[in-house]
Amino acid sequence: MYRNFAIVPRIIFGRGCFAQVDDILAERRSDGGSMVFILDDVHRGRPLEGRIPLRGDDAILHVNVNDEPKTSYIDALVAQIREMLPRLPDGIVGIGGGATLDIAKAVALLLTNPGSAADYQGWDLIKTPAVYKVGIPTLSGTGAEISRTTVLTGPQKKLGINSDFTLFDQIVLDPELLAGVPKDQWFYTGMDCYIHDVESLQGTYINEFSKSYGEKSIDLCRQVFLEDHPDKDDKLMMASYFGGMSIAYSQVGACHALSYGLSFILGIHHGIGCCIAFDQLDEFYPDGVAEFRQMMARHDIALPRQVTVGLSDDEMERMVTVALGLAPLWENCLGPDWQRLMTRERARGLLQRM
Secondary structure, three states, X not given: OOOOOXXXXXXXXXXXXXXHXXXXXXXXXXXXXXXXXXXEHHHOOOHHHHOOOOOOOOEEEEEOXXXXXXXXHHHHHHHHHHHXXXXXXXXXXXXXOHHHHHHHHHHHHHOOOOOOHHHHOEEOOOOOOOOEEEEEEOOOOOOXXXXXXXXXXXXXXXXXXXXXHHOOOEEEEXXXXXXXXXXXXXXXXXXXXXXXHHHHHOOOOOXXXXXXXXXXXXXXXXXXXXXXXXXXXXXXXXXXXXXXXXXXOOOOOHHHHHHXXXXXXXXXXXXXXXXXXXXXXXXXXXXXXXXXXXXXHHOOOOOOOOOXXXXXXXXXXXXXXXXXXXXXXXXXXXXXXHHHHOXXXXXXXHHHHO
């Protein structure tokens, strides 16, 4: 059966379009209602926070993403909103990088679905639509703005809430918001997009839909990371969008599966974790890894090394379990016979290289 998947229905793109957020939200406001703006802590007290169009009982909820988002953190934020407001907000607006956007999506879902965020880690477990939600990225690369996934670390696993209900109702893509991002963070987040493209284009799930978006995205990534362009932020923002669309009808692969294990045990941020893993995957993606190393050299990026040295046997086994639990990713990489090809011993050996 072919997947009948949803996409973000409303998109605005262009330098300065953040100024139109007030008009966009006006259509969704009710009498006596409110909007909750989930803002990455990095913007606290900075000019962007002052530009947020607060009305009435609107609230700003600052979130810390020094650690990967946890299901327990989502549960706490949902409880805070319920205690703060007399009724459901008219909408949730996420402003920040991929982790902040994932938090915003998860909070919007858990406001209308009972239980803990951990209950919904998996595919199509959400039963009730979320409250209205808007995504405004201030980093580009993860594709979180267009993805049907919100990636969370739970008590037992790192796994997304994968659902058509997870998608934003509106995204605001303003390249001006990328100005001033630290170089390492800009690179690691952008590489998440590049690796999405490599894994999608070389996967067994590839089809012309995914290929069309993936080829455009990887071309834009090459322009951003191997060439010099004054509009590189515009290009990276669209690369992230196209990269997210590419994997919507296919999948990522070995790198993302292994990086989930790194994040779950070591708490390594997703973009850095993907880069650490990808650098060791020549046997799966030789051309992509070679080009990735060119990009690292061009931007003078020093990748963390030997991050798995010193792990206990139990920690390594848990890391392997998390990585191998992502069956669709391995099938996209290795085909339907992936379990025979990717044994626990082989996965452990790959992680030990890192």
